[in-house]
Amino acid sequence: xxxxxxxxxxxxxxxxxxxxxxxxxxxxxxxxxxxxxxxxxxxxxxxxxxxxxxxxxxxxxxxxxxxxxxxxxxxxxxxxxxxxxxxxxxxxxxxxxxxxxxxxxxxxxxxxxxx
Amino acid sequence: xxxxxxxxxxxxxxxxxxxxxxxxxxxxxxxxxxxxxxxxxxxxxxxxxxxxxxxxxxxxxxxxxxxxxxxxxxxxxxxxxxxxxxxxxxxxxxxxxxxxxxxxxxxxxxxxx
Numbered sequence: 676x677x678x679x680x681x682x683x684x685x686x687x688x689x690x691x692x693x694x695x696x697x698x699x700x701x702x703x704x705x706x707x708x709x710x711x712x713x714x715x716x717x718x719x720x721x722x723x724x725x726x727x728x729x730x731x732x733x734x735x736x737x738x739x740x741x742x743x744x745x746x747x748x749x750x751x752x753x754x755x756x757x758x759x760x761x762x763x764x765x766x767x768x769x770x771x772x773x774x775x776x777x778x779x780x781x782x783x784x785x786x787x788x789x790x
Numbered sequence: 791x792x793x794x795x796x797x798x799x800x801x802x803x804x805x806x807x808x809x810x811x812x813x814x815x816x817x818x819x820x821x822x823x824x825x826x827x828x829x830x831x832x833x834x835x836x837x838x839x840x841x842x843x844x845x846x847x848x849x850x851x852x853x854x855x856x857x858x859x860x861x862x863x864x865x866x867x868x869x870x871x872x873x874x875x876x877x878x879x880x881x882x883x884x885x886x887x888x889x890x891x892x893x894x895x896x897x898x899x900x901x902x903x
Contacts, residue, residue: 710891717893717894718893778837784834
């Protein structure tokens with residue numbers, strides 16, 4: 676069984692640029708959630724996708740957007756990058772079945788540095 | 791805000807000592823789920839345990855044990871006979887009704903040889 680994978684591992688961008696981060700969910704999982712983890716802090720929820728539709732959003736501006744594809748992989752797009760966007764971006768997948776099996780399994784993350 | 795509090799920022803112990811990581815949560819939900827994750831230096835969050843609000847039975851898995859007490863809204867994590875490989879940041883989290891995880895600020899555990 677393949678776990679959650681993310682690409683790229685590291686990324687360096689400059690202020691004002693746009694970035695796309697990618698995530699492949701674990702086999703059999705239909706839900707993907709994205710989190711931002713600033714240095715020394717706990718992860719903060721950005722948004723979640725369930726069966727290709729956004730299903731909940733955290734306190735992030737509209738320049739943070741996402742997509743989920745029919746194979747349940749997902750993208751996180753951030754426009755007009757700001758210095759404060761520098762963080763580890765974590766993707767998690769889960770098998771949303773409506774039962775008590777909604778544990779989220781995380782990928783290794785993408786570390787984004789904005790200069 | 792219904793938050794998760796991990797008051798211990800950093801703990802340092804010597805190998806083979808027992809250590810307990812504290813977690814206190816807030817919620818108005820009657821059904822909720824609590825989690826512990828481990829984050830080694832590589833950055834990936836590793837799932838350790840999930841607990842449902844209607845199951846207060848404590849759990850033991852090898853050297854790890856968890857104590858869930860609804861009366862005090864706590865979900866503490868104990869590592870028995872700690873090892874250097876246990877060094878990591880540990881996060882407690884609560885899942886709300888919208889399936890998002892609300893994390894605490896984490897406790898950095900350093901196990902010295």
